[in-house]
Amino acid sequence: MRLLQGGAAYLRDNWINLLCALALASLALTPSLVPRPTVFQGFLAGLWLMLGFQLGFALRALGRVVSRRFGSLAPRRRPTTPVPSRSAVRWGLIVGAGVVAYAIGYGALVVSWQNEVRALVEMEPIDGPGYLTAVLSALATGALCFGIFRGISAVRRLASGVAGRRGASPQAARWIGRGAGLVATVLLVVVVVGAGLGAVRQIYEGRDAQTLSGSGQPAVATRSGSPQSAAEWDGLGRQGRAFAGGGPSARNIGEVTGADAVEPVRVYAGLSQGAGVVERARLVVEELERAGGFDREVLVVATPTGSGWLEPQAIAALEYLYGGDTATASMQYSFQPSWVSFLFDPELAAASSRALFDAVYERWAELPDGDRPRLAVYGLSLGAQGMQGSFAGLADLLSRTDAALFTGPPANSQPWRTLQETRDAGSPVWQPTYQQGRDVRWQSKPGDFERLGGEWRQPRLGYLQHATDPITWLDPAVIIQRPEWLAGPAASGGRGADVSDSMRWIPGVTFLHLVTDMLVSEAVPPSHGHNFGDVVVDGWAQVLPGHGRSPAQLASIQSAIEQINTHDPIWE
Structure with a gap:
């Protein structure tokens, strides 16, 4: 009985907090672009629940300030009397039952929302264990946050008590307590964020020194890190070694296409292989010269993501299309994931891209017109933003390249953003048309480039873009x-x-x-979110026509692409 009375009294005194908690938790569970794993969904619900509960305290404090400021305008409050025990218990049971009923009803609605989102992106619905996982995750997160908030409250009470015992007035003691609580909160945030970023740096610095399973040092001279290469294997970085030591060989390409093939050229410079972007770019050009990259039919300058990762399906797709008669050049500018790289140095990707492209272009432009490879550029996500930033605009890009393919561009990429905003009237923002598709086209599913019809002049710029990609639509506006x-x-x-x-x-x-x-955003099937594995073959085939592959060969290449391990790209 005492427990019920205490619970009822707590609910009565904190009903504003409870309403705010339920409101924020409900908002956290509303539908979004991509489905969320149940553990992650539960974590968000628990976090927003406790943040809402704390918001209630802020609203109550604001109410007290307003009451003191405009008290003369407010009606007089009647004296309150203690709530009888039985009434308190009854009131508590009613409120508790209401909360439980709301949680069950809204939970059923959340499940239907999530299953609708999952069906739209071709994923299986949530099952029974999934519900339990989400609930347990929410409870664990809520308990952790509750413990943190209680600790901050204890600091506030302790500071207020100490100030009162030392002669401070009650009002001053309260303000001292609040100040101590604020300081504790700020210190906690600084410590958690600082420790988190420090841990990320340490983790990725350690990962950069490792070699991914299946990435062996190449023996062929057409790869960086080989015995003939000036770019030493150990200095390429984790993702550089995966790039140089992975991908299809001439034999693999021949088996898939049923035609003759040559060893593709893949050159790369790691973060440690040069004092800056200019020096690393110079090394990459030297590697291209050594490996015969300027003698290939297609030369691609590619910008990686923040960690140095190059999407293996996109690179291999072009190599299969052109029978290995390709060269891909790239270099690392960071070893941390893209969001960290962008947060602390948003211009780094563009500066690195510009240095590399300019160095390659300078050497390429010296070649006789008839002996030059077709020059293309590529980038995914932050890499797409960085490579686009190498050019002054669309005209500059088309005048200095033979083709460009950008995948999942972030919202502030240029010229992507300008092209989106000036698209042809009536075309949707998620798959726009720009000047009837004469120079630029967008694709979400295979065939979108061709379905537009009309003339697509060369050079060509293609964007691979999904309506459900949060990276593309994350705009402060x-x-x-x-x-x-x-x-x-x-x-x-x-x-x-x-x-x-x-x-x-x-x-x-x-x-x-x-x-x-x-x-x-990557934890969804292709054609949705930030996953483009099913469109890169058709993307390259359209922006760089002339490969001569038959429909049967293209289907065989697509099948081979789907078997590639992308090495958990979410965190790269």
């Missing part, structure tokens, strides 16, 4: 403005066909959904 990609139902063309109609724009909340969706 979403905080206060409804985005075009959520203009209305899918049936009326107000959003992409694989974006749930249940997803609504909520000021501030939708932006936070995009931030969290980025962490799981």
Whole structure:
């Protein structure tokens, strides 16, 4: 009985906190672009629940300030009397039952939302164990946050008590306590964020020294890190070794295409192989010269993601298409994941891309017109942003390349953003048309490039882009403005066909959904999210025509591409 009375009294005194907690937790569980793993969904629910509970304290404090400031305008409060024990228990049971009923009803709605999103991206629905996993994750997260908040409250009470015992007035003691709580909160955030970033750096620095399983030092002279190479194997970095030591050989390409093939050229410079981007770029050009890269039919300058990762399906797709008569040149500018690289040095990817492309272009331009390889550029995600930043705009890009393919470009990429904003009237933002597709086209599924029809002049620029990719749509403007990609139902063309109609724009909340969706944007099948494994073959085939592959060969290449291990790219 005492426990029930205590619980009822707590609910009565903290009903504002409870409402805020339920409101924020409910918002956290509204639909987003991609489905979330159940553990992650539970973590978000528990985190937002406890943040909402703390928001209640802030609102109550604001209410007290307003009451003191405008107290004369407020009606007089009647004296309160203690709630009888039985009434308290009854009241507590009613409130508790209401909370449980709401949790069950809203939980069923959340499951239906998630299963709708999962069906749209071709994933299996959540099963029984998934529900339990989400609930346990939410409870564990809530308990952890509750413990942290209680600790901060204890600091506040301790500081207030010490100040009172030393002669401070009650009001001053309260303010001292609040100040101590604020200092404790700030210190906690600084320590957690600092420790987290320090841990990320340490983890990725250690990973950069490792070699991925299946990445052996190449013996052929066409690869960096080989015995003939000036770029030593140990200095290429983890992802550089995966790039130089992986991919199809001439024999693999011949088996898949049924035609003769040569060994592809892959050159790379690691972060330690040069004092800066200019020196590393010079090494890459020397490697291209040594390996015969300027004698190939196609030469690609590729910008990796933050950790130095190059999407293996995209690179291999071009090598299969052109029978290995290709050269791919790249270099590392960081060993940390893209979000860390962008957060602390957003211009680094573009500076590295510019240095490499300019160095390659300078040497390429010296070759006789008839002896030059076709020069292409490529980048995924932060790599797409970095490589696009190497050029002054669309005209500059088309004048200095023979083809460009950019995958999953971030929202602030240029010229992507300008092209999106100046697209042809009536074309959707997730798959726009620009000047009838004469120079630039967008693709989400194989065949989208061709379906547009009309003339597609060369050089060609192609974007691989999905309506459900949070990396492409993460724009601060979403905080206060409804985005075009959520203009209305899918049936009326107000959003992409694989974006749930249940997803609504909520000021501030939708932006936070995009931030969290980025962490799981690769954990979906191809054609959705930030996964482009099913479109890279067709993408390269269209922006670089002339490969001569038959439909049967293209299907065989696509099958081979689907078997490639992408090495868990979410964290790269």
